[in-house]
Amino acid sequence: MIFEDALKRRLIAAVADTVFAHADELGALDRAIGDGDHGINMKRGFEAVIADLDQLAAKPLPDLLKGLGTHLVMKVGGASGPLYGTLFMALGKELPADPGLGDATRAFAAAIAAVKARGKSDVGQKTMLDVLAPALDALAESGGDLPRRVSETVQRAAEATKPMRATRGRASFLGERSIGHVDPGARSSALIISAVAEVLGGAA
Amino acid sequence: MTSNVGIVIVSHSPDVARGTADMVRQMVGTEVPLAWCGGAPDGSLGSSVEAIMAAIGRAWSERGVAVLVDLGGAETNSEMAIEMLPEERRGRVVVCNAPIVEGAVIAATEASGGATLEEVRRTAEELSPV
Numbered sequence: 023m024i025f026e027d028a029l030k031r032r033l034i035a036a037v038a039d040t041v042f043a044h045a046d047e048l049g050a051l052d053r054a055i056g057d058g059d060h061g062i063n064m065k066r067g068f069e070a071v072i073a074d075l076d077q078l079a080a081k082p083l084p085d086l087l088k089g090l091g092t093h094l095v096m097k098v099g100g101a102s103g104p105l106y107g108t109l110f111m112a113l114g115k116e117l118p119a120d121p122g123l124g125d126a127t128r129a130f131a132a133a134i135a136a137v138k139a140r141g142k143s144d145v146g147q148k149t150m151l152d153v154l155a156p157a158l159d160a161l162a163e164s165g166g167d168l169p170r171r172v173s174e175t176v177q178r179a180a181e182a183t184k185p186m187r188a189t190r191g192r193a194s195f196l197g198e199r200s201i202g203h204v205d206p207g208a209r210s211s212a213l214i215i216s217a218v219a220e221v222l223g224g225a226a
Numbered sequence: 227m228t229s230n231v232g233i234v235i236v237s238h239s240p241d242v243a244r245g246t247a248d249m250v251r252q253m254v255g256t257e258v259p260l261a262w263c264g265g266a267p268d269g270s271l272g273s274s275v276e277a278i279m280a281a282i283g284r285a286w287s288e289r290g291v292a293v294l295v296d297l298g299g300a301e302t303n304s305e306m307a308i309e310m311l312p313e314e315r316r317g318r319v320v321v322c323n324a325p326i327v328e329g330a331v332i333a334a335t336e337a338s339g340g341a342t343l344e345e346v347r348r349t350a351e352e353l354s355p356v
Contacts, residue, residue, distance in 0.1 A: 059272065066268060095275050095306055099266025101299035103275065104306035140302065192298055 024120050029225055030086055031079040036217040038068040044213055051206040055193040059100055060206040067098040067106070083121070087114030101191065102207060105141055105150065112136035123168075127161045134158060141190065148188035148200060150207035153179045157215050169223025173216045180204055180212035231337040231346045232259035232285035234293045235330050236278055236300045238271045240264035246294075246327050254334040261285035273300040278307035282319055290318035290343030292350065294330040318343065324350040 041048075041064045049061030070093040071078065078086050091110030095103050116129035134154050138144055145155045153176050160175040161168075181204060188200035191207070233250065237243035243264035250260055261284035266272025278293075285291050293308075295301045301321060308319045320343060322329055333350040341349070 057271075059266075059270070062270075063266070063272065066266075095310075097267050099268070099270070099272035099274055099299070099303075101302040103299075104302045107306065140305070 023122065023222075023225070025083045027079050029221070030081075030083065031075065032225075033218060033221050034071060034075055034078060034086075034090065036221045037214050038072050040213045040217040041065060041068045041210065044210070048206050048210055051204055051209055054203040055188065055196055055200045056206060057100075057192055060102060060210065063098045063100045063102055064106075064210055067094040067103060070094075070097040082119040084114045084117055084119060087111065087117065089114075101141070102150075102210070105137055105207070108136050108140040109133050109154075123161070127158070130154075130158050130161060143190040146186070147190040148183050148186040148193060148205045148208070149190055150205070150211040152183050152186070152205065153208045153211040153215070157211075167223075169219040172219045176212035176215045180208045183208040229289065230258050230287060230340060231289050231343050232261070232282075232287040232291040233330060233334045233337060233346075234278070234281045234285045234291055235260075235262040235326065236273055236281070236293060236304050237262075237264040237296045237326060238273060238300055239296075242296065242326070246330050249327065250330050250334045253331055254338050257338040258334045259285040259287050259291075260334065273303040275303050275307045275310065278304050279310060282307065282311065282315075286315070288318075290320070290346075292333050292337070292343060292346045293319060293321045294324060294326050294333060294350065295321060296326045320347050322347050322350040324353045328353050 045061035045065040049058055052058045052060035071090050078089050087110045091107040095107030112133035113129050116132045118125055143149050143151055145151050156179040157172055157176050160172045183205040185201060188194045193200040235243045235246045243262035247260055247262040261281040263277040263281040267274045282291050293304050295304050304321050308316060322333060329350040333346050336346045336349040
């Protein structure tokens with residue numbers, strides 16, 4: 023698929039808008055099991071991204087993703103900065119300028135491996151990985167309305183972190199008390215992936 | 227002075243980082259290159275990759291730099307900062323898995339005696355609960 027500047031701009035704006043619109047909700051989720059700053063941190067990161075929107079959208083997709091990841095690394099200020107930064111930078115490293123579905127699936131798998139290494143974490147620990155991994159599975163399955171299927175998968179996967187007990191990240195300090203709350207990183211991952219799926223679904 | 231391993235203190239709070247650095251200076255002295263940083267890019271509690279990279283630069287020693295951190299994000303951001311350093315420096319900076327205050331004091335004490343980076347790290351990490 024061809025990634026024209028207008029499409030790249032819509033993608034960046036859609037991701038930033040969903041982060042801005044849900045910043046309070048992410049903060050509330052993080053106050054329950056973390057230190058409460060996930061919403062405000064992600065908002066600060068994407069404000070830096072939006073301030074650079076014109077330049078980012080004019081770059082080829084790989085450079086756009088690396089640039090976006092660097093903004094998050096530099097501006098977010100919590101663990102989610104390097105984690106999301108690594109995700110986007112790894113995608114930028116792996117994707118061609120106009121990727122097809124096969125490219126996207128391969129790149130997303132590599133990016134998830136990079137996030138696991140950065141966070142020294144794996145699936146099942148009540149983190150963003152519990153959304154990223156099911157999203158990859160949905161991407162790898164062929165057929166049907168892909169954007170919608172991915173979107174539904176990630177929303178469901180984020181909800182599914184609620185009964186989990188955190189064993190990585192700040193929430194793991196709470197042990198049993200982390201049970202019963204949706205993980206904020208899982209929620210923000212679901213929001214971001216849904217926003218991307220929606221734009222790409224409309225553009226396809 | 228650059229013959230000793232440097233120490234960098236990274237806390238979510240500038241007050242904790244500065245206070246820890248004060249303790250190191252008073253207990254260990256000025257034989258060890260020392261720098262600290264604390265707070266997110268907007269000054270709230272958190273950590274900043276940019277500030278960590280700058281602190282590593284201030285405490286730079288050709289023999290390497292040991293970084294002491296407090297909670298999760300400070301560790302992840304420090305590891306990210308190390309990866310973003312110029313290649314010739316990257317391999318000579320380590321994050322110690324040790325409590326920040328005790329770790330910084332013991333690491334600096336070890337460093338002041340001319341220990342290698344690996345010795346400084348090992349000594350600090352002996353403080354960690356297994």
